[in-house]
Amino acid sequence: MYTVKEIFPTLQGEGAHAGRAAVFCRFAGCNLWSGREEDRATAICQFCDTDFVGSDGLGGGKFETANDLANAIELAWKSTSAGPQQRYVVFTGGEPLLQLDEVLIEVLHKKGFEVAIETNGTLKVPKGVDWVCVSPKAGAELIVLQANEMKLVVPQNGHESLEQLMGRFEKMDYRNRFLQPMDGPNLKSNTELAVGLCQKRPLWRLSIQSHKLIGIR
Numbered sequence: 001m002y003t004v005k006e007i008f009p010t011l012q013g014e015g016a017h018a019g020r021a022a023v024f025c026r027f028a029g030c031n032l033w034s035g036r037e038e039d040r041a042t043a044i045c046q047f048c049d050t051d052f053v054g055s056d057g058l059g060g061g062k063f064e065t066a067n068d069l070a071n072a073i074e075l076a077w078k079s080t081s082a083g084p085q086q087r088y089v090v091f092t093g094g095e096p097l098l099q100l101d102e103v104l105i106e107v108l109h110k111k112g113f114e115v116a117i118e119t120n121g122t123l124k125v126p127k128g129v130d131w132v133c134v135s136p137k138a139g140a141e142l143i144v145l146q147a148n149e150m151k152l153v154v155p156q157n158g159h160e161s162l163e164q165l166m167g168r169f170e171k172m173d174y175r176n177r178f179l180q181p182m183d184g185p186n187l188k189s190n191t192e193l194a195v196g197l198c199q200k201r202p203l204w205r206l207s208i209q210s211h212k213l214i215g216i217r
Protein backbone atom coordinates (compact mmCIF):
# COMPACT_ATOMS: atom_id res chain seq x y z
CA MET A 1 0.00 0.00 0.00
CA TYR A 2 1.21 3.47 -0.94
CA THR A 3 0.13 6.64 0.88
CA VAL A 4 0.14 9.59 -1.50
CA LYS A 5 -0.45 13.21 -0.55
CA GLU A 6 -1.15 14.47 -4.07
CA ILE A 7 -0.66 13.73 -7.77
CA PHE A 8 -0.55 16.60 -10.25
CA PRO A 9 0.64 17.38 -13.74
CA THR A 10 2.93 20.40 -14.01
CA LEU A 11 6.37 21.42 -15.28
CA GLN A 12 9.44 20.40 -13.31
CA GLY A 13 10.38 23.71 -11.72
CA GLU A 14 13.88 22.93 -10.46
CA GLY A 15 17.26 21.59 -11.51
CA ALA A 16 18.49 20.22 -14.82
CA HIS A 17 15.01 19.26 -16.08
CA ALA A 18 13.39 22.61 -15.26
CA GLY A 19 10.67 23.36 -17.78
CA ARG A 20 9.92 19.73 -18.63
CA ALA A 21 6.36 18.41 -18.50
CA ALA A 22 5.98 15.96 -15.63
CA VAL A 23 3.51 14.33 -13.31
CA PHE A 24 4.47 14.86 -9.68
CA CYS A 25 3.57 12.11 -7.24
CA ARG A 26 4.07 13.38 -3.70
CA PHE A 27 4.26 10.57 -1.16
CA ALA A 28 3.17 11.24 2.41
CA GLY A 29 5.71 11.17 5.25
CA CYS A 30 9.37 11.99 5.76
CA ASN A 31 12.17 10.55 7.87
CA LEU A 32 13.63 14.01 8.70
CA TRP A 33 10.49 15.84 9.90
CA SER A 34 7.03 14.78 11.09
CA GLY A 35 5.47 17.52 8.98
CA ARG A 36 3.82 19.07 12.04
CA GLU A 37 4.63 22.75 12.66
CA GLU A 38 5.07 22.14 16.40
CA ASP A 39 7.95 19.73 15.60
CA ARG A 40 9.73 21.93 13.04
CA ALA A 41 12.19 23.56 15.45
CA THR A 42 13.44 20.19 16.70
CA ALA A 43 13.42 18.39 13.34
CA ILE A 44 16.56 17.32 11.48
CA CYS A 45 15.29 19.22 8.41
CA GLN A 46 13.73 22.54 9.44
CA PHE A 47 13.26 24.53 6.22
CA CYS A 48 10.76 22.38 4.35
CA ASP A 49 8.39 24.28 2.07
CA THR A 50 5.93 21.39 1.64
CA ASP A 51 2.83 19.89 3.26
CA PHE A 52 3.29 16.14 2.95
CA VAL A 53 1.06 14.98 5.81
CA GLY A 54 -1.85 12.66 5.05
CA SER A 55 -3.43 11.70 1.75
CA ASP A 56 -5.99 14.48 1.42
CA GLY A 57 -4.41 16.51 -1.42
CA LEU A 58 -5.61 16.72 -5.00
CA GLY A 59 -5.36 13.24 -6.50
CA GLY A 60 -4.02 11.87 -3.22
CA GLY A 61 -5.15 8.73 -1.47
CA LYS A 62 -4.14 5.25 -0.43
CA PHE A 63 -3.27 2.97 -3.32
CA GLU A 64 -3.39 -0.75 -2.65
CA THR A 65 -1.17 -1.87 -5.54
CA ALA A 66 1.56 -0.57 -7.83
CA ASN A 67 -0.86 -0.95 -10.73
CA ASP A 68 -3.45 1.26 -9.06
CA LEU A 69 -0.92 4.02 -8.41
CA ALA A 70 0.63 3.78 -11.87
CA ASN A 71 -2.85 4.05 -13.42
CA ALA A 72 -3.54 7.21 -11.43
CA ILE A 73 -0.21 8.68 -12.61
CA GLU A 74 -1.02 7.79 -16.22
CA LEU A 75 -4.45 9.42 -15.88
CA ALA A 76 -2.82 12.61 -14.56
CA TRP A 77 -0.45 12.62 -17.54
CA LYS A 78 -3.37 12.23 -19.97
CA SER A 79 -5.42 14.89 -18.16
CA THR A 80 -3.42 17.67 -19.83
CA SER A 81 -3.94 16.09 -23.27
CA ALA A 82 -0.23 15.28 -23.34
CA GLY A 83 0.71 12.76 -26.00
CA PRO A 84 2.52 9.48 -25.39
CA GLN A 85 6.07 10.80 -25.90
CA GLN A 86 8.43 11.88 -23.13
CA ARG A 87 6.24 10.59 -20.32
CA TYR A 88 7.92 11.69 -17.11
CA VAL A 89 6.98 11.11 -13.47
CA VAL A 90 8.78 12.74 -10.53
CA PHE A 91 8.40 11.04 -7.17
CA THR A 92 8.81 13.44 -4.29
CA GLY A 93 7.33 13.99 -0.88
CA GLY A 94 7.99 13.94 1.92
CA GLU A 95 10.68 11.39 1.31
CA PRO A 96 9.80 9.18 -1.67
CA LEU A 97 12.35 6.50 -0.84
CA LEU A 98 10.27 5.48 2.18
CA GLN A 99 7.71 4.06 -0.29
CA LEU A 100 8.96 3.87 -3.88
CA ASP A 101 9.83 0.29 -4.86
CA GLU A 102 11.02 -1.68 -7.90
CA VAL A 103 7.59 -3.06 -8.71
CA LEU A 104 6.10 0.42 -9.13
CA ILE A 105 9.08 1.53 -11.24
CA GLU A 106 8.67 -1.51 -13.50
CA VAL A 107 4.97 -0.91 -14.06
CA LEU A 108 5.66 2.73 -14.96
CA HIS A 109 8.44 1.75 -17.37
CA LYS A 110 5.97 -0.60 -19.10
CA LYS A 111 3.67 2.40 -19.54
CA GLY A 112 6.54 4.33 -21.14
CA PHE A 113 7.38 6.64 -18.21
CA GLU A 114 10.81 7.81 -17.30
CA VAL A 115 11.03 7.78 -13.51
CA ALA A 116 12.71 10.55 -11.50
CA ILE A 117 13.05 11.10 -7.77
CA GLU A 118 13.70 14.02 -5.47
CA THR A 119 15.37 12.59 -2.38
CA ASN A 120 17.17 13.78 0.73
CA GLY A 121 19.83 11.12 0.08
CA THR A 122 19.51 9.22 3.36
CA LEU A 123 17.87 6.05 1.97
CA LYS A 124 18.83 3.48 -0.65
CA VAL A 125 17.67 4.13 -4.23
CA PRO A 126 15.83 1.14 -5.77
CA LYS A 127 16.94 -0.24 -9.14
CA GLY A 128 15.55 1.31 -12.27
CA VAL A 129 15.21 4.97 -11.32
CA ASP A 130 16.12 6.99 -14.43
CA TRP A 131 16.96 10.32 -12.79
CA VAL A 132 18.09 10.83 -9.21
CA CYS A 133 18.16 14.31 -7.69
CA VAL A 134 19.70 14.29 -4.24
CA SER A 135 19.28 17.26 -1.93
CA PRO A 136 21.41 16.66 1.15
CA LYS A 137 20.47 18.01 4.54
CA ALA A 138 23.07 19.17 7.06
CA GLY A 139 22.73 16.94 10.09
CA ALA A 140 21.50 13.88 8.17
CA GLU A 141 23.83 11.18 6.94
CA LEU A 142 24.16 11.19 3.14
CA ILE A 143 24.30 7.68 1.69
CA VAL A 144 23.43 8.40 -1.97
CA LEU A 145 26.96 9.13 -3.14
CA GLN A 146 26.27 9.06 -6.88
CA ALA A 147 23.43 10.79 -8.68
CA ASN A 148 22.40 12.58 -11.84
CA GLU A 149 22.11 15.80 -9.90
CA MET A 150 22.89 17.24 -6.52
CA LYS A 151 20.70 20.15 -5.46
CA LEU A 152 22.00 21.88 -2.38
CA VAL A 153 19.63 24.30 -0.68
CA VAL A 154 21.54 27.31 0.69
CA PRO A 155 22.35 28.40 3.27
CA GLN A 156 22.50 25.46 5.64
CA ASN A 157 24.43 25.50 8.84
CA GLY A 158 26.09 22.29 9.85
CA HIS A 159 29.47 21.75 11.46
CA GLU A 160 31.36 22.72 8.29
CA SER A 161 31.12 25.96 6.33
CA LEU A 162 29.04 26.11 3.16
CA GLU A 163 32.12 26.31 0.97
CA GLN A 164 33.71 23.34 2.76
CA LEU A 165 30.53 21.39 2.11
CA MET A 166 30.51 22.42 -1.56
CA GLY A 167 34.18 21.50 -1.89
CA ARG A 168 33.46 18.03 -0.56
CA PHE A 169 30.54 17.56 -2.98
CA GLU A 170 32.69 18.77 -5.89
CA LYS A 171 34.93 15.71 -5.48
CA MET A 172 31.98 13.33 -5.54
CA ASP A 173 30.16 11.60 -8.39
CA TYR A 174 27.32 13.99 -9.17
CA ARG A 175 26.75 14.68 -12.85
CA ASN A 176 25.18 18.13 -12.26
CA ARG A 177 25.44 20.40 -9.25
CA PHE A 178 22.94 23.10 -8.31
CA LEU A 179 22.56 25.64 -5.55
CA GLN A 180 18.93 26.41 -4.74
CA PRO A 181 18.18 29.46 -2.59
CA MET A 182 16.19 28.57 0.51
CA ASP A 183 12.65 29.93 0.24
CA GLY A 184 11.32 31.74 3.28
CA PRO A 185 11.77 35.16 4.84
CA ASN A 186 15.36 35.46 3.57
CA LEU A 187 14.79 34.35 -0.02
CA LYS A 188 16.25 37.55 -1.46
CA SER A 189 19.55 37.39 0.44
CA ASN A 190 19.71 33.61 -0.01
CA THR A 191 19.40 34.14 -3.77
CA GLU A 192 22.22 36.69 -3.70
CA LEU A 193 24.35 34.21 -1.74
CA ALA A 194 23.68 31.44 -4.29
CA VAL A 195 24.42 33.72 -7.25
CA GLY A 196 27.75 34.80 -5.75
CA LEU A 197 28.74 31.19 -5.00
CA CYS A 198 27.89 30.03 -8.55
CA GLN A 199 30.07 32.82 -9.93
CA LYS A 200 32.92 31.86 -7.63
CA ARG A 201 32.64 28.09 -8.11
CA PRO A 202 31.53 27.34 -11.69
CA LEU A 203 30.99 23.63 -11.04
CA TRP A 204 27.68 24.81 -9.57
CA ARG A 205 24.68 26.29 -11.35
CA LEU A 206 21.73 28.22 -9.97
CA SER A 207 18.40 26.43 -9.53
CA ILE A 208 15.51 28.76 -8.90
CA GLN A 209 12.11 27.35 -8.02
CA SER A 210 10.63 28.55 -11.30
CA HIS A 211 7.17 27.09 -10.64
CA LYS A 212 6.77 29.47 -7.70
CA LEU A 213 7.75 32.47 -9.84
CA ILE A 214 5.08 31.76 -12.44
CA GLY A 215 2.44 30.55 -10.00
CA ILE A 216 2.04 26.94 -11.06
CA ARG A 217 2.33 23.95 -8.74
Ligand SMILES: C[S@@+](CC[C@H](N)C(=O)[O-])C[C@H]1O[C@@H](n2cnc3c(N)ncnc32)[C@H](O)[C@@H]1O
Binding pocket: 030, 047, 048, 049, 050, 092, 093, 094, 095, 096, 118, 119, 120, 121, 134, 135, 151, 153, 180, 181, 182, 183, 184
Ligand atom coordinates in the same frame (compact mmCIF):
# COMPACT_ATOMS: atom_id res chain seq x y z
C1 LIG B 1 10.03 19.03 -0.36
S1 LIG B 1 11.49 18.16 -0.86
C2 LIG B 1 10.91 16.48 -1.03
C3 LIG B 1 11.97 15.52 -1.49
C4 LIG B 1 13.02 15.09 -0.47
N1 LIG B 1 12.49 14.89 0.84
C5 LIG B 1 14.15 16.09 -0.41
O1 LIG B 1 14.28 16.81 0.59
O2 LIG B 1 14.90 16.17 -1.40
C6 LIG B 1 11.71 18.69 -2.57
C7 LIG B 1 12.83 19.65 -2.84
O3 LIG B 1 12.52 20.91 -2.27
C8 LIG B 1 13.67 21.41 -1.63
N2 LIG B 1 13.22 22.36 -0.60
C9 LIG B 1 12.50 22.08 0.51
N3 LIG B 1 12.26 23.20 1.21
C10 LIG B 1 12.82 24.21 0.52
C11 LIG B 1 12.91 25.62 0.73
N4 LIG B 1 12.38 26.21 1.82
N5 LIG B 1 13.56 26.36 -0.19
C12 LIG B 1 14.11 25.79 -1.30
N6 LIG B 1 14.06 24.47 -1.55
C13 LIG B 1 13.43 23.69 -0.65
C14 LIG B 1 14.32 20.16 -1.09
O4 LIG B 1 15.67 20.36 -0.71
C15 LIG B 1 14.18 19.22 -2.26
O5 LIG B 1 15.19 19.46 -3.21
Ligand SMILES: Nc1nc2[nH]cc(C(=O)O)c2c(=O)[nH]1
Binding pocket: 010, 011, 012, 013, 014, 024, 050, 092, 093, 118, 211, 216, 217
Ligand atom coordinates in the same frame (compact mmCIF):
# COMPACT_ATOMS: atom_id res chain seq x y z
N1 LIG C 1 6.71 22.37 -10.35
C1 LIG C 1 7.32 21.79 -9.32
N2 LIG C 1 8.62 21.42 -9.47
C2 LIG C 1 9.21 20.79 -8.41
N3 LIG C 1 10.46 20.29 -8.36
C3 LIG C 1 10.64 19.69 -7.16
C4 LIG C 1 9.46 19.82 -6.41
C5 LIG C 1 9.25 19.12 -5.13
O1 LIG C 1 8.48 19.58 -4.29
O2 LIG C 1 9.86 18.07 -4.97
C6 LIG C 1 8.55 20.54 -7.19
C7 LIG C 1 7.20 21.00 -7.04
O3 LIG C 1 6.53 20.90 -5.99
N4 LIG C 1 6.64 21.60 -8.13
Ligand code: SF4
Binding pocket: 030, 031, 032, 033, 045, 046, 047, 048, 049, 050, 052, 093, 094, 095, 120, 137
Ligand atom coordinates in the same frame (compact mmCIF):
# COMPACT_ATOMS: atom_id res chain seq x y z
S1 SF4 D 1 13.80 16.02 3.83
FE1 SF4 D 1 12.61 16.88 2.13
S2 SF4 D 1 10.45 16.45 2.60
FE2 SF4 D 1 11.63 15.98 4.44
S3 SF4 D 1 11.40 17.82 5.63
FE3 SF4 D 1 13.30 18.06 4.45
S4 SF4 D 1 12.75 19.08 2.51
FE4 SF4 D 1 10.85 18.38 3.51
Ligand SMILES: [Mg+2]
Binding pocket: 049, 050
Ligand atom coordinates in the same frame (compact mmCIF):
# COMPACT_ATOMS: atom_id res chain seq x y z
MG1 LIG E 1 8.21 21.65 -3.99
